[in-house]
Structure formats: C-alpha cells, structure tokens
Amino acid sequence: MTIRTLPPPGPPRRLVAAQLSNSVGDGAYYVCSALYFTRVVGLSPAQIGLGLTVAWAVGSVAGVPLGALADRRGPRGTSAALAVATAASVFAFLLIRSFWAFMIAVVVYATAQCGLAASRQALLAGLVPPEQRTGVLAHLQSVLNGGLALGAALGGLALGADTERAYLAVFVLDGAGFLVCAAVLLRLPAVAPVTGRAAGEPRLAVLRDRPYALVTLLNAILLLRMPLLSLAIPLWIVERTHAPGWLVSALFVLNTAAVMLFQVRVARPVTDLDSARRAVRVSGLVMAVSCAVFALSALPGPAWAAAALLVVGAVLQADGEMRQSAGSWQIGFSLAPPDRMGQYQGFFATGVPVARTAGPLVLTWLLLGWGIPGWLLLGAILLAASYGMGPAVRRAGPVRQEAGQAGQAGPAGAVGQPG
Structure with a gap:
C-alpha cells in the first residue's frame, strides 16, 4: 500500500x-x-x-x-x-x-x-x-x-x-x-x-475554562511518554538490562521511522470527538502493555531476550504514541472556541514544556529508582489518564459546542486572500 x-x-x-x-x-x-x-x-x-x-x-x-x-x-x-x-x-x-x-x-x-x-x-x-x-x-x-x-x-x-x-x-x-x-x-x-470581545469577557478566557483545563492536565500526563525514548529508556537499557548499548540508537530510529510511515494512517479514522476519545483510550491500553514489556526486560536472562523485549516494547510505545497524538489533536481543536483558537491552543500545548521539564525528573525517579514496580505504576498512571479523558471530554463538549456555534456566526474564522 x-x-x-x-x-x-x-x-x-x-x-x-x-x-x-x-x-x-x-x-x-x-x-x-x-x-x-x-x-x-x-x-x-x-x-x-x-x-x-x-x-x-x-x-x-x-x-x-x-x-x-x-x-x-x-x-x-x-x-x-x-x-x-x-x-x-x-x-x-x-x-x-x-x-x-x-x-x-x-x-x-x-x-x-x-x-x-x-x-x-x-x-x-x-x-x-x-x-x-x-x-x-x-x-x-x-x-x-x-x-x-x-x-x-x-x-x-x-x-x-x-x-x-x-x-x-x-x-x-x-x-x-x-x-x-x-x-x-x-x-x-x-x-x-478576532475583532473584539463580548462585554465582560476576560482577555484570556481559557484560564477560567475548568473543563478545558482538566482535559489539558490529562493530556499533559499522557505526554510523560515524551522523555521515555530520549532519556528514561536509554538509562534503563544501560543500567538495568543486559541488552547491548547500541540498541538505544536502534530504538530511536525505529520510533522515528514508525511515525514517519504510519502516523497518517493511524490518524485517518480520527475525525470527531467520539473517535478521538476511543483513540486516546486505546493508546492508554497499548502504553500500559508497553510499560509492562519494558519492565520484563530487566529480568535475568540472555542479552538477546532483553533486546527482543525492548524492541517489542518500543513498537508498542510507537503505536500508543501515534494513537494518543491523533486523539489529542482532535480533542484540542474540537473543544476550542473558533474565535479563541490561538489562546486555547497555547494553553493545550503547555503539556509539551511541562513534559520536557518535569518528565525527566519524574521518570528517572520512578523507573530507575523503583525498577519494575515503577514501570507498572507508570503504565497504570497512563492508563488511568487515558480512560479519564473520555468523561472529561464529555463534560467539556456541550459547553464548547455552544461556544463554537456562537463563534462561527462571527467573522473570526473568515479567511482572506493570499498576501
């Protein structure tokens, strides 16, 4: 294909x-x-x-x-x-x-x-x-x-x-x-x-939008997967497994190639909030299994067995990453009022710098400090956040739909001519 x-x-x-x-x-x-x-x-x-x-x-x-x-x-x-x-x-x-x-x-x-x-x-x-x-x-x-x-x-x-x-x-x-x-x-x-704000509307309305803040928080938790490949897994391979060190580079290449080749295909079924919730929920299941597989790589055994487990875990992680990305993109856009898209996207995207700053500390403490139980706890946290996204989106949806209908009536979403 x-x-x-x-x-x-x-x-x-x-x-x-x-x-x-x-x-x-x-x-x-x-x-x-x-x-x-x-x-x-x-x-x-x-x-x-x-x-x-x-x-x-x-x-x-x-x-x-x-x-x-x-x-x-x-x-x-x-x-x-x-x-x-x-x-x-x-x-x-x-x-x-x-x-x-x-x-x-x-x-x-x-x-x-x-x-x-x-x-x-x-x-x-x-x-x-x-x-x-x-x-x-x-x-x-x-x-x-x-x-x-x-x-x-x-x-x-x-x-x-x-x-x-x-x-x-x-x-x-x-x-x-x-x-x-x-x-x-x-x-x-x-x-x-946007030509103006309604009377009494705050300049940064997203900061008072609690349902959207909850969705953003859950997304930030799911983004803790970001430092896994760049920091936690390399340290895990070197310090806790018998796998060869060159596997660090191989897993990075595998992840990059998988996203390049399959992200578009994985995202194709995600077209609305229902399909986005399903994608995030499945991503949590896949990531939880991935964490369990990574944990098993530290068990006693030959180096090839540890390497095989790490490759399987990396494949599952890439699949979970692509599903979570597709679902979160759809959710972040669908729940943002059309006339305040910039500030809402800015707020939703705070999960990325949060994951970049807090993620390394949390993951190294959890995985290298706790070992196998740390991996299982991380999988449980990601699974809980993915399943919590569904109710959070349903709670925010009706409010956002009303805001979207009001915003579409105004000029904010109009597209002008090329400059």
Whole structure:
C-alpha cells in the first residue's frame, strides 16, 4: 500500500513545507547544542539544565498570551514574526559567551517556540476544515520526524568534526530554517483576526475554562511518554538490562521511522470527538502493555531476550504514541472556541514544556529508582489518564459546542486572500 507523505496541494502542503524548513535545522540543533554550549560557550551541564528548565517554564506561560495575540492580530503574521524571533535567538547563540547571555537567549528561544506552536495551530484551524485538521496534523508530524532525522544525521557530521566551525554551521542552518519557515508562512492565505470581545469577557478566557483545563492536565500526563525514548529508556537499557548499548540508537530510529510511515494512517479514522476519545483510550491500553514489556526486560536472562523485549516494547510505545497524538489533536481543536483558537491552543500545548521539564525528573525517579514496580505504576498512571479523558471530554463538549456555534456566526474564522 502506498503511504502518502504529503497532504493535498494548497494551504496544507505549504504548512508542511514550513514544518520541514525548520525541522531539519532543529534536528541538527538538538544533536549538537549540548556539546556546543559546553565546549564552545564554556557552560557547565548544571547551568545548561537550569537555563533550559527556566526557559521552557517561561515559554509554557507565554504560550497563552502569544496565542491570544495571534487571535487578535491574525495568526499568519504572528506566526511569521515568532519564526523570525526564533531565528534571531538561534543566531544570538553564535555570539554568547556567558551564562546570563545564554539565559536571555534561551528564554527568548523557548518563548518564541511556544508562541509559534500556538499561532501555527490557530493558522491551521483557520485554513483547514475541521474534519481535515487531524489528518493534516498527522502529515505535519510525519514530516517533522523525517526532518528531525535528516537534521540529526547532519548534526552527526558536525559531531564527527567536533570543531567550533562545524557547530556554528549547525546553528546557522537552524536559524536559516526558521527564516525560510517565516517566508513560507507569509505566502499562506490570511486568517481574519478576532475583532473584539463580548462585554465582560476576560482577555484570556481559557484560564477560567475548568473543563478545558482538566482535559489539558490529562493530556499533559499522557505526554510523560515524551522523555521515555530520549532519556528514561536509554538509562534503563544501560543500567538495568543486559541488552547491548547500541540498541538505544536502534530504538530511536525505529520510533522515528514508525511515525514517519504510519502516523497518517493511524490518524485517518480520527475525525470527531467520539473517535478521538476511543483513540486516546486505546493508546492508554497499548502504553500500559508497553510499560509492562519494558519492565520484563530487566529480568535475568540472555542479552538477546532483553533486546527482543525492548524492541517489542518500543513498537508498542510507537503505536500508543501515534494513537494518543491523533486523539489529542482532535480533542484540542474540537473543544476550542473558533474565535479563541490561538489562546486555547497555547494553553493545550503547555503539556509539551511541562513534559520536557518535569518528565525527566519524574521518570528517572520512578523507573530507575523503583525498577519494575515503577514501570507498572507508570503504565497504570497512563492508563488511568487515558480512560479519564473520555468523561472529561464529555463534560467539556456541550459547553464548547455552544461556544463554537456562537463563534462561527462571527467573522473570526473568515479567511482572506493570499498576501
């Protein structure tokens, strides 16, 4: 069966082009940034960790007002401006040589990234019909993984050279990618901004929306899977199993390839809230089984048996990840009022920086500290959150549907002509 890697021509394909343009540079940046900041800038690992933690904490808070700015000023121009701001922060990394300069640059970087994610979601919502949004996001995720993989390979060349010039080239590539992203976004049709608020309506209405906050919290818990592949599983393989160390890289490649090839197919049945709830519920079951399989890899036995269990666990994890992603995309869009899409997407996306900052601490304590019982507890937590998503969505649904009907009557979702 042929797997389509690109959506139909028009705005969806340009959104994919914008995603690809910055994901290649990001892949190289992720591979090389830690060594660049330690060997070239001269920072300690503790300083880098502190800076990143503070930056993503600030970014998670800033995503909501920046998303609201996209609603008021229009998501196309806001997205392009935040892409340029991200490029500027990356180029600033070329010049910094102190911890405080690094702190300022990385806070700008994380803030612009979180705002860019929210405003691009609002732009997608304004350009793509509701029934097609999850499918387009699946294409974006597939292309993102492909771009990150290509960028990681380029970053590997820089690591092999291990020179300041090679690292600087990676940062130039990443910054240039965001400039290209901004140019592509500006070629999309304009989405009309929100013209005003109703009397007595708060500026950031999402902060008072308790049903949506509950859905966002459950999604953040499910996103604890994010640091598994990059941190927890590599440490688990090295410290708790007899599997060979090279399996760390193999599992990363397996996950990346699976998302590239199958994310669109997995997301295809998710078209409404009912199918989204089912996808999230099944993802919780799959992730719970995956955690149990990972736990078994620490039992006494030959190295090949541990490696086989780790591969099976990684396949299940990839399947659960793709189902959870598809379901959460549909839920995040369907429950957001059309005239406040930016701020709602900014709030819903806070689960990502939360998982990036709190996830490593929680997972290393739970899995490396508790061992097999920790894996089983993690599986139970993910399963409970996935099953709790259904009632939470049903509770929020009627309120959001009324808001959506009111918002569709106004001009907020109108699409203008290409700029």
